[in-house]
Amino acid sequence: MRRKPQELLIKMAKFNIKKERIKYNPIRERRTMSNLGTSAMFVGPITTPPGAPIITIQPKIDPEGPVKWKGEVEVYFLNNVIFNKYLWMALVEKKIVSLKGILRLGNIEQRMAAIRFMGIEWLLKESKAELIDKSERGNELYRIDKIFRQPAYFLKYKDISTDRVYFSGVDPEALKNEEKKNRNGELADKAMGWKFSWSLKEYNKLKIES
Amino acid sequence: MNYYRQGDLAITPIKRLPKGLKKVKSNVLAYGEATGHKHRLLEILPQTENQFEILEDDKGNKYLDIKHPTDLVHEEHKKLTIDRGLYFIKNEKEYNYFEEETARVID
Numbered sequence: 561m562r563r564k565p566q567e568l569l570i571k572m573a574k575f576n577i578k579k580e581r582i583k584y585n586p587i588r589e590r591r592t593m594s595n596l597g598t599s600a601m602f603v604g605p606i607t608t609p610p611g612a613p614i615i616t617i618q619p620k621i622d623p624e625g626p627v628k629w630k631g632e633v634e635v636y637f638l639n640n641v642i643f644n645k646y647l648w649m650a651l652v653e654k655k656i657v658s659l660k661g662i663l664r665l666g667n668i669e670q671r672m673a674a675i676r677f678m679g680i681e682w683l684l685k686e687s688k689a690e691l692i693d694k695s696e697r698g699n700e701l702y703r704i705d706k707i708f709r710q711p712a713y714f715l716k717y718k719d720i721s722t723d724r725v726y727f728s729g730v731d732p733e734a735l736k737n738e739e740k741k742n743r744n745g746e747l748a749d750k751a752m753g754w755k756f757s758w759s760l761k762e763y764n765k766l767k768i769e770s
Numbered sequence: 771m772n773y774y775r776q777g778d779l780a781i782t783p784i785k786r787l788p789k790g791l792k793k794v795k796s797n798v799l800a801y802g803e804a805t806g807h808k809h810r811l812l813e814i815l816p817q818t819e820n821q822f823e824i825l826e827d828d829k830g831n832k833y834l835d836i837k838h839p840t841d842l843v844h845e846e847h848k849k850l851t852i853d854r855g856l857y858f859i860k861n862e863k864e865y866n867y868f869e870e871e872t873a874r875v876i877d
Contacts, residue, residue: 672868675868676868708867709870712867713865719777719847721777721846721847721848722846722847728862728864728875729864729865729866729867730864730865731865731872732865754863755862755863755864755875756775756780756782756860756862756863757780757782757860757863758773758780758782762773762782763773765772765773766773766774766775767772767773768772768773768774768775768850769774769775769776769850770775770776770777770844770847770848770849770850
């Protein structure tokens with residue numbers, strides 16, 4: 561069941577209020593948010609300008625409405641990037657679900673944060689990523705053009721113990737000049753080998769995995 | 771010499787160990803940061819038998835000296851039996867196109 565934005569806000573606010581007193585420190589705040597990972601959403605107040613004295617945050621949570629921060633400004637973050645409330649809610653509520661819609665956003669940081677929030681699987685589907693190679697071991701290599709600064713390669717593979725499917729980026733340098741000459745599964749396996757710092761020859765020696 | 775992979779952990783055979791390694795007292799090769807799961811070697815012989823050694827360089831890279839075949843276990847992955855030999859432990863990595871950098875896969 562999809563959560564209502566208010567529920568999400570309240571949940572995240574509860575997470576935030578563990579720290580009763582914070583000193584505004586944009587570098588630390590950014591680092592803290594980065595540590596939450598790629599799918600983390602963050603709602604938090606920008607409290608005071610840099611250099612201001614320590615202040616106390618006293619959030620007041622109204623279950624019937626959005627989170628209110630007493631005496632503070634509401635600011636909405638998605639993957640470290642500030643959004644206005646309505647755009648944030650549209651993304652969190654998945655009202656904007658097309659890549660086209662996200663690419664219309666004027667701010668490049670917001671575009672990237674929104675794509676990151678939607679996830680790589682969604683991006684592969686929405687961008688009509690090209691499957692450029694598939695190996696007998698089940699590794700699938702996709703290429704996405706015109707979204708990032710350079711063509712992006714993503715590997716789709718299955719964990720043989722858990723059957724979970726993963727999507728993971730591969731360094732374009734590792735596949736440079738290989739795409740045209742190296743298919744029939746070798747390119748996808750080479751990409752998988754790169755993930756473990758193995759050459760294709762070494763990856764082919766891997767017989768025991770779980 | 772066999773190559774092994776258990777989830778996000780790769781075990782690569784090597785001919786010799788680098789100098790200056792220090793012994794690690796734990797039998798854990800790697801921790802899952804998000805899940806708390808562990809890739810762990812099973813000690814079945816008394817410590818005096820010296821079944822295996824986990825070693826570490828000053829950068830935190832881990833090496834294995836397996837003196838008797840040893841099981842590697844994990845909460846979600848099937849057990850692997852590692853043959854005698856010297857190995858280098860590598861973690862799975864990925865390229866982040868948003869940050870434009872390579873980083874260790876975090877699970």
